Amino acid sequence: MNPQYRPEIDGLRAIAVLLVIGFHAAPALVPGGFIGVDIFFVISGYLIAGLIHADLEQGRFSALLFYARRCRRIVPALALVLAATWGLGWIEMFADEFENLGKHMIGGAGFAANLVLAAETGYFSAGAETKPLLHLWSLGIEEQFYLVWPIIAVLVFRRQLRASVVLSALGAASLGLYLLTWHFDPVLAFYLLPARFWEILAGAGLAYYERSGGAATPGVGLPLAAAGLILVAAFGLDAGTLPAHLLPLVAVAAALMIILPGGDARITTVALASRPMVFVGLISYPLYLWHWPLLSFARLAVPEGEPLAPSLAASALVAAFVLATLTWLLVERPLRTRVFPIERNRKAAGPCLASGGAALALLAALGAATLAMQGLPGRLEGFLSAHQVVESEVQWQRKHYVDAECQRTEGFRDAPLCRRSGGRLAVAVIGDSHANQLMPGLLDVFGSEAIGVIHVGEGGCPGLPGVRVVSQQGKRMCPPDFHGYLDFVISHAEIRHVLIASRVSLYADPTTGYRLLEDGGGAMAAQQGLSNAQALARGYSNLIATLRAAGKEVIVVSEAPRLGFHPRDCVARRPFGFNVRTPCSQAADTARLEASEALIKVLRSTDQSLKVFDVGAMLCHRGVCTAMAGGTLLYRDTNHLSVAGSRRVAEQLRPVIATSP
DSSP states (O other): OOTTOOHHHHHHHHHHHHHHHHHHHOTTTSTTTTHHHHHHHHHHHHHHHHHHHHHHHTTOOOHHHHHHHHHHHHHHHHHHHHHHHHHHHHHHOOHHHHHHHHHHHHHHHTTOHHHHHHTTOOTTSGGGGGOTTGGGHHHHHHHHHHHHHHHHHHHHHHTTOOHHHHHHHHHHHHHHHHHHHHHHOHHHHHHOHHHHHHHHHHHHHHHHHHHTTOOOOOSSHHHHHHHHHHHHHHHOGGGTSSOGGGHHHHHHHHHHHHHTTGGGSHHIIIIITSHHHHHHHHTHHHHHHHHHHHHHHHHHTSOTTSOOOHHHHHHHHHHHHHHHHHHIIIIIHHIIIIIOOTTTOGGGHHHHHHHHHHHHHHHHHHHHHHHHTTTOGGGGTTSOHHHHHHHHHHHHHHHHSBOHHHHHHHTOTTOSEEEEOSSEEEEEEEESHHHHTTHHHHHHHHHTTTEEEEEEEBTTBOOOTTEEEEOTTOOBOSOTTHHHHHHHHHHOTTOOEEEEEOOHHHHHOGGGSOEEEETTSSOHHHHHTOOHHHHHHHHHHHHHHHHHHTTOEEEEEOOOOOOSSOGGGGSOOSSOOTTOOSSSEEEOOHHHHHHHHHHHHHHHHHOTTOEEEOHHHHHEETTEEESEETTEESBSSSSSBOHHHHHHHHHHHTTTSOOOO
């Protein structure tokens, strides 16, 4: 064993990984367990910076050897977990989920997972637990640090700069950036290296302090204080001890306090350096890699919103410990001591880097192929028909949500939504994504009759003249040239029938964060005493009147009932499929249905001849709304219809729409 080996640091690794596992498996019990990653950062900075500094002092530093060691340490277990995760995804994931996994594989294999995830959503979001490679963000930050650190270390050493000054300046700048960024964009503060640089620098600074003659501090005072800080940070978050974004400062301070005393403090040699703790520390890296994918796939197997059963979580963690131990025994140790003994044979450094790079390149290529093939939906053939419906809907939406040919043909430059079928235009659909969801069925039903159908509009915009929709932050949700779309419909005399559809409950309810403004910019509700619902009714009335004045027949399509669960919960996943939702239905969401019904009532109070198609009546019977019929899903998510649901609506719309020229 290396005479400089400090077993208590492996014990600290054990504490770090157990905190992270506790947070992921039971966040209610260990709400601040995410600080384990911050402890890992400090340990990593301390060990690696110390090794580089020692090599520089002895004149033997080699970038090739440094990166070969990192490759040998990081790549074997990472490649194994990436391949296994892809294999589990092939079995259990829907096409869009598997496609997303392919993207994350590229990020993981390229040590850029943090950058990929930063462009998506936050670590604490509801969708985070269904991303099996989410945890690789921390590995991305570490490896990006090690691309930069050797350059800094060499410059400091060769130019004889004061390391304390350089490290303090860099650390202060990074910490300031972290605290500042958190208030403006917590996602970037969490995921990006510049905002996390200070944590690894803290460990590096301690290594330089020790190697420059800094004295250790014997006794139990610091380790005991550090243990208290870790306990408070890990378990006291919900008690309002500190804001979550300040807990990393506590974790970093605690880690430094434990590492600094070294072997002179009995608490570290007895507790952290005990055999069980050291063993967990030795397998901490593969344990970190394995535990999250297993927990994530377990969560994918239960309905959304339901807690993960303790027995299932425990089974996943037991499997993680077993796999981590086997990975350490059968993969990590043999590669380090027998296959690539870099310390005894430096000629092995080149082959080590080449083989590691090739393995990651192959896995990145596999991820890219999965992404390019849109999650390989064909692998699920022969599975449940409801499953296939979801896949076909995902593919249809991706392919047809925006149609470049439609934009060119109809002159809708930069139109967010534009889709039309072949044939002479006769039907137009105006509205948001709830209008666009009608298109698969309309194209199928009317396209076969050579009747052209076109949709114009934008998601999140009801498309009403005189009404501008903005978010709570003031972001405009409707295209500024919407009137150009409306003019197109009015000017084409062959368009005889216009369907109007939108998610009425979203815009009518002021608690959703949407505000309705006059198109000129004045606050409609505030200045004229109108509620969102009243402003919405006025906009609908204006649109209907404008279309009728142009000789169009107008049909208002009501909002589809909202589900309180994801329709995928009705489909068993292979090979697990726990707790499949049966029956695939729920009591009608009366509050949301009432918003649509209230709008229809207001419109009909001034126009008894208004045609209305009630989607709710098609999907709900005696107060119960179904998401599946005949083994086929009618929804693609909680509020949009699937292709099958869209076809059902279109078939019932056929007799309502008079198609004579």
